[in-house]
Amino acid sequence: xxxxxxxxxxxxNDLEVISALLQDAAIKRDDMAWDKxxxxxxxVFNRFIHEKRRWFKRPxxxxxxxxxxxxxxxxxxxxxxxxxxxxxxxxxxxxxYSPQEEEPAATITMEFAGGGAVQIDVECVDAVMxxxxxAWEAISRPDHQSN
Numbered sequence: 001x002x003x004x005x006x007x008x009x010x011x012x013n014d015l016e017v018i019s020a021l022l023q024d025a026a027i028k029r030d031d032m033a034w035d036k037x038x039x040x041x042x043x044v045f046n047r048f049i050h051e052k053r054r055w056f057k058r059p060x061x062x063x064x065x066x067x068x069x070x071x072x073x074x075x076x077x078x079x080x081x082x083x084x085x086x087x088x089x090x091x092x093x094x095x096x097y098s099p100q101e102e103e104p105a106a107t108i109t110m111e112f113a114g115g116g117a118v119q120i121d122v123e124c125v126d127a128v129m130x131x132x133x134x135a136w137e138a139i140s141r142p143d144h145q146s147n
């Protein structure tokens with residue numbers, strides 16, 4: 001049994017931990033939403049469980065549903081993600097934090113394989129990542145080999 005994680009990020013260092021845990025997470029474009037009135041950006045991933053090392057039971061590793069929401073969102077921009085392809089699966093590479101000298105206070109960029117990105121302008125770092133449900137055996141392990 002996998003113990004579900006629940007983490008909160010309130011500074012850039014915390015966000016780096018969440019970024020590491022979400023590396024190789026799979027998501028569809030349709031599984032992201034911005035509540036402009038509530039200033040919240042939310043998404044649901046299939047997270048690869050990197051922190052679990054018991055590969056002898058499940059050599060392909062495991063995945064678990066994982067939610068991430070970011071509060072204090074002032075604007076959201078998508079680059080290289082076509083809304084008409086909302087069902088396509090994207091692989092998350094990393095979350096990057098970039099402070100700004102003017103408003104908004106910072107930008108959190110979600111970088112995807114293939115060059116797509118979501119840029120989220122925020123007042124401050126305020127994010128929660130939480131695993132949901134039970135883990136299942138992954139089809140394969142993420143492969144970072146270049147051809």
